[in-house]
Amino acid sequence: MKTFLILGAGTAGTMIARKMAGKLDSHDWKVILVDKDEKHYYQPGFLFIPFGWYKAEDVIKTKQEFIPGNIEFILSDIEMIEPAANKVKLTKDNREIAYDYLVIATGASIHPEETEGLQGAGWHKNIFDFYTYEGAAALHSFLDKWEGGRLVMNVVENPIKCPVAPLEFLFLADDYFTRKGIRNKVELVYATPLTGAFTKPKSARALGDILASKNILMETEFNTGEVDSGKNILRSFDEREIPYDLLISIPTNKGADVIGRSGLGDALNFVPTDKFTLQSKDWPNIWVMGDATNIPASKAGAVAHFELEFVVENILAHMAGKNLPGGFDGHASCYIESGFGKAVLIDFSYDVEPLPGKYPLPGIGPFSLLKQTTINHWGKLFFRYMYWYMMMKGIDVPLPSAFSLAGKEQ
Incomplete structure (x- = not known):
């Protein structure tokens, strides 16, 4: 019997495991899914936790809820991937799994230890992340009692998961402090390594205008060098200094440690991947999905969803000895909460x-692109239900996977 192995049971891994288990003949293939964590996190929901919108039960479920019985689920960390031998070594019981096809969907995580001083005396005291549940929950407790001061949002370096989340946090912070009646006591600053609010010109202008309208200051091309938590100063490599009372950090994002240990990744442990086929550039029977890739697409759940159709098509073609149809065009779609019951939608x-x-x-x-609307806001909130009860349950979302110019003003 042949083995189809998936590493990582997050968004991408769960979707591809379910889809391939339904495509492959169970008499010839077994599908195995491995993950080190029994909890499945709805990561876009972390944004709302600091402001009291969501609680743990809204963003955390068990992975087992979404894995059908025809998939073998193994709860274990991964010691090593050995592509030359077509096997993976797990830490649990030193088990080795020989595979015929492998999908790497090991995601990305924050690494605050990569920035000098970030995890110093101020960590989770007046320096927080919100890209983890623990960080977002700790920040909620802090904000609930905070009486104002200078809040600095800092992206250490790119790429990061959900590139617009730092902007969303600032927009929601403006809303939150206004509703608390202390917005006049809070200065909001965005320190980013980018030259503007976003990477693309038209959306950068539109989002930059929203920042300006909300009196949120920008420090562009700010390449973070260190955090001096004793003096509450964020310092760049070119020695610019930004003082803060509250620092919200988006630390360096990296792929899984096992990717580095196995020699499969780049400097940030992201796997070199063909951006059209999502096949490993080095190993023809390895495919990469979601945040684990180094492709120039957003690291977001919607992107993993759009990738799915093309990954499955390419894998099945490869199994049949056919040319790969390729096809993934980098399609990304993202709702951006802008506060006060409105949101912006971008599709690119x-x-x-x-x-x-x-x-x-x-x-x-019914959704408007690059405009703040109420229906976009409800679309953002509805996505959580679509995620839990459609995407993770293997129900096809009725949206085209391929990007389309239809409906767009050029």
Whole structure:
């Protein structure tokens, strides 16, 4: 019997495991899914925890809830991937799994230890992350009692998971402090290594305008060198200094440690991947999905969802000895909470930047692109239900995986 092995049971890993288990003949193939953590996190929901919108039960479920009985689920860390031998060594019972096909979906995580002083005396006291449940929950406790001061949002370096989340946090912070009646006591600052609010010109201008309208200051091209928690100063490599009372950090994001140990990744442990086929650039029977790849697409759940159709098609073609159809165009779609019950939607690809217009139906929508609307806000909130009860349950979401210019104003 052949083995189809998936490493990582997050968004991408769970979807591909379910899909392939339904495609492969169970008499010929067994599907095995490995993850070190029994908890499944709805990571986009971490954004709302600091402001009291969501609680633990809204963003945490067990992975087992989403893994059907025809998939063998192993709870274990991964010691080593040995692609030359087509095997993976687990830490649990020193088990080795020989595979015929492997999907790496080991995700990305924050590494505050990569920045000097970030995890010093101020960590989770007046320096917080919100890219982990623990960090977001600790920040909620802090904000609940905070009476104001200078809040600095800092992205240490790119790429990061959900590139717009730092902006969303600032927009929601403006909303939160306004509702508490202390916005006049809070200074909001965004320190980013980018030259603007986002990477694409039109959306950078639109999002930059929202920042300006909310009196949120920007420090662009700020390449973080160290945090002096004794003096409450964020310092760049070119010795610019930003004082803070509260520092919200998006630390360096890296792929899984096992990718580095196994010699499969780049300097940040992301796996070199063909951006169209999502096949490993080095090993033809290895495929990479979601945040684990080094492709120039956003590291977000929607991207993993759009990748799925193309990964499955390419794997099945490879198994049949056919040419790979390729096809993934870098499609990304993201709701950006802008506060006060509104949100912005962006939809883009490798080659096409976010444009204004309507989505998904041309001229109808109901969602507006690059505009703040109430329905976009409800779309953002509804995505959590779509995630738990459709994407993770193997129910196809009725949205096209391929990017389309239909409905967009060029």
